[in-house]
Amino acid sequence: MSQKTYSKMWANAQSELSLLVAEELPDKSPGPVSDREAFFEHVATLYVRYIQIFRQLEMVYDQLVHPQKREVVRGVLDGVMGRVLELKREMVDTQLSEFHNMDEILHSLKLRPVDLEIPIPHYFITEHSQERTDILKDIAMSKAITIIQAAERARQGRLAAKLKVSRTIKSDKETYSEKEVSAAICIQKVWRGYIQWRTFKTAKESTTTVQDAKMHLHEIIAQTNEACTRIKQQEHEEDYQKSIAAITQELQDKGPDMSNSMKDQIRQWFLNCRYATGSFPDYPDEDDGGGALLLADKDPVQLMNEIAAVKEAKKNDNAKEKGDKKGKGKEKKTKGNQDEELEMQPSAFLSDLQEGNKIYEDVWQTCDESNNFYQRHVVQLIKEEKSKVIDAEIQVQVDEEMREELAQLKLNVDNIKDKTKKGKGKKNKGDKGKKGKTVNDPTADRTLESLCQELVDQNLLKMTYNVSFQDYFGNYSYLGTILKKYDIEATPSLLDVRHVLTLYAVLPLGSQVVHEKAPLINSILLVGPAGTGKKMLVHAICCRTGATLFDLSPMNTAGKYPGDEGLNMMLHMVFKVARLLQPSVIWIGDAEKMFYKKVPKEEEELHPKRLAGALPKQLKMIKGEDRVLIIGTTVDPTCANIKTLCKTYGKIIVIPRPDYGSRFILWKQLIKKQGGEITKTLDISSLAKFSDGYTPGDMIQVIKHVVTKQRIRWQGFRPLVTAEFVRHFKKMDPVYKKKEEALKKWYAKTPLGKKQVALQKKLIKND
Structure with a gap:
């Protein structure tokens, strides 16, 4: 499809998104609802509609080549992903289940079960760190070379042994005659001819039909077009970044003239205020707008009154907030006797979606691109954006200098000392007095490559299998809603498991924005019988997000890094490398062994519980900026202490046998x-x-x-x-x-x- 088609698709997605965001604004939200089923239906409908927008935006971002458009689409796409995760949290809190039946909602929206599939953005793979890939490839290559060298030495040893034996046999027996040699050559010719004929026959039988050849040709053409699109995206992005650097430098060169002009206007304002009121004014705070307010073409007295009104309004707002908090506390006390009411929690992504809609409507909806056939960047937009940034930077510097100049004027002319300066000095001293906790890094003198090499040698850092999420086959559960009407709990399907893991694992690991602002999920436990694909899902998550895989299974860590110091060093290295090579997945197979109620005698020497105390501490240190996910897999969780197991793993997904x-x-x-x-x-x-x-x-x-x-x-x-x-x-x-x-x-x-x-x-x- 052409770039014009994807631009139209973007326009359709944005129009649908603007309607959806408008429905979620506080003035149009339904408010607290006591009917649980009605509330779930409302949330689930929003969830399904956001997924449809998500699918369109993902395709648009993957195929557009215009760098500035892709920048806007990326922000909206991350916002939609985050909102989908927030709505999923609302659905779980409402039904108190990780799996939901949405047959009636799909029917009302005239959608198919396939439309519930969570798309995984392609940029999770195409835009991951090349440095991390190179490090892991170099380590894998060195390990492969070591294995090949060992195999080659063994082969040469076997050949040398065979040569020795053949020489001893030749010395004992007579050499072959010419007739015997010619007979052997004749047999070899016939055998080689037969092998060649059989290879040709097999190749002829396996030759594809004309239809298969056409399909294969279409696939090649599609792959070629995709590769061309990727090359164009990269070329246009490089040109865009070069243009940004050139325009930024050009504007920075004009910075001194702009700074002097601002200072002259602010000085004139000082004098006007002095003439109008008889005294020098106070300089506006940064929160009120700083020196930018003084550059407006307004009467000095009127401007000072506006600044005073803004400060008074802020005081009133703070007082209201304190009163609201007290009122909420009282409500919580009296709410116990009332019926439970459900209300959607505040969203961290709706503001981003509103901003993305505004940018689209203000810039791209009416943008004339008739002359931009190759979809290059628009220079004027870069100038407007960068001029705002540089103006703000210059304004901060001008404000600092002019505050000092105003204080000096007050002291010299009116003999008034600036009290705010002393207060600031006290705050700075207090800030210096507070020292943050210094974290000791025992591997500060080591390079990332050496840490990775050691973890690979200890088999703690592993290469992932090339597995796709689509290989985890399953079907939609069509009878879920019907069974629920008869009070029968429907067993989730394997497709439901795939959807849940896409939401909880793939999207947060793939997007930094989503991981920081969405509900934090740093640990997942997969429970299910052997053979249900738990390990396969772990590798599929790594493959789809380009994540680094670490193995801290009790059986894999047994005998490695003995003692408490060794255990702390192992965990420090694993989590340090996981943060440096993020996104990362730390897999713990047989997770129940770490929290055994009673360790079996045959496993006592392996010390499977040695990580039980240290791992939760490391888990608490994972913050929103750390795209690190711990995934445990277990076949028999009943033999573990359920309290400690549930404290370690925030999400527990039970994988059923297939329906x-x-x-x-x-x-x-x-x-x-x-x-x-x-x-x-x-x-x-x-x-x-x-x-x-x-x-x-x-x-x-x-x-x-x-x-x-x-x-x-x-x-x-x-x-x-x-x-x-x-x-x-x-x-x-x-x-x-x-x-x-x-x-x-x-x-x-x-x-x-x-x-x-x-x-x-x-x-x-x-x-």
Whole structure:
């Protein structure tokens, strides 16, 4: 599509966004609501509408080449992502569940379940730090070279040994005759000819059809266009940055003349005030506007009255705020006897969205780009923006100098000392007296490369597998709302798990703005039976955000960095490198072992609980600016101390065994991925029903056993049959209902689970 098409898409997204933001303004918000279902429907509708805008803006930002437009779209895109996360928090607080059924909302908005898919911006990967990638590549390369060298030395040793043996045999026996040599050569020729013929035949059979070739050609063209777009974006961005530097330098060169002009106007204002009132005025504070107020073309007396009115209004506002706080405290005391009312929490992103809408309406909505065919930057906009910044910087310097000059005038002419100067001096002394806590860094003298190398050698820093979130197959749960009407709790699908992790892990790790301003999530616990894809999800999060992966699993850290000093050094190195190479994911496999109620005898020597005390302390030190996420995975959380486990992990996601819809998609996609063909002889529906209770990991094992390379060759003569897959399930154990019920009972003891149980009891009493 052309750049004009994406500009129209941006215009449509902004118009929809402006309507949505207008609905969320305080004067149009519904206010406190006592009906929980009505409040959830309102929030969920906003959530779905924001996702549609999110999808459009992500596509626009990925394809636009105009650097200034992309700058504006990026700000709005981050704001929309943050607002989606805030609405998700509201939905969780309302229903007290991480998973929601929105069938009726989709029906009312005339949308499909696919429209609930959370898009992952491409810039998470394309704009991540190249320095971090280079460091990890160099370490991986050096490790690979070491392995290759070891393998080559072993090969040379084997060859030397074989050569010795062959020489001893030759010395004992007679040499071969000429007839025997020619016979061996003849056999070699025939065998090589047969191998070549078989390779040619296989290549001929696997030649794609004309339709496949066309599809492949379209893919190549699409990839080429995408690469060209990326190159244009980079070229235009470089030109834009060069232009900013040149214009900034040009404006800074004019700075002294502007400064002198401002000073002359302010001096004239001093004299006018002295002439009109008989005394020199007070200089306006920075909060009131500083010297910029004095440059306005107004009468001195009128201007002084306006400044005094602004100060009086501020005092009244502060008094009102204090009164409101006292009133809120009283309300909280008397609110216990009243019915619970639900109200949306203040948003940290609505102001950003309003600002983005204003910039679009003021600049880009009416901008004439008929002469800007190549979508280069607009120089005039850079001048206007940078002149404001430089004017503000010059104004601050002028204010400092003119305050001193005014104080000197008061002292020399009226013999009045400036009291504010003494107060400022006292504050500065007080500021100097307060010393912040100095953090000792035991690795201050070491480079980042050396720390990474040590962590790689200790197997604590790992390379991620190339896994996509789309490979975590699942289907939408279509019966959730219907089951809820009959008081039946619907089991979430694997697709719901993918959506939740995209929101809680991928978006905050990918965007610095979202991570700083959205509700902070610094730890997630994935709970589920073996084979449900917990480890795969961890690697998918890293791949989709370009995050660095660290492994602090109890079994991986056993025997490394012994003692308390060694433990502190290990955690210090891991978290230091994680912050320097952010975004980062710290994975803790078998997370329950860290909080064992009672350590098994066979694991006592491994000290699995050694991180239990130190890890929560490090977790508290993760702030909004640190894009570091701890992800724990566990199969059996019931053997852990639930209080300490829940204190460590802020979000607990239980991954269920796949439902029928997810199993149907899993069988179909996994067989195709392995190279199998889906024909009429292979009943996927029967396989999905028969595999009830089995995990995706079990299905993958069965498919690998059945769809082998040899079986793929024979598919044309003997298609795949359902019975081939069924017989392999006899050797596997499914996830029994006892295990599933045990996990549900355990989750009911978690903080969110307790609230959910209490809410259900309350609703039953009201009915």
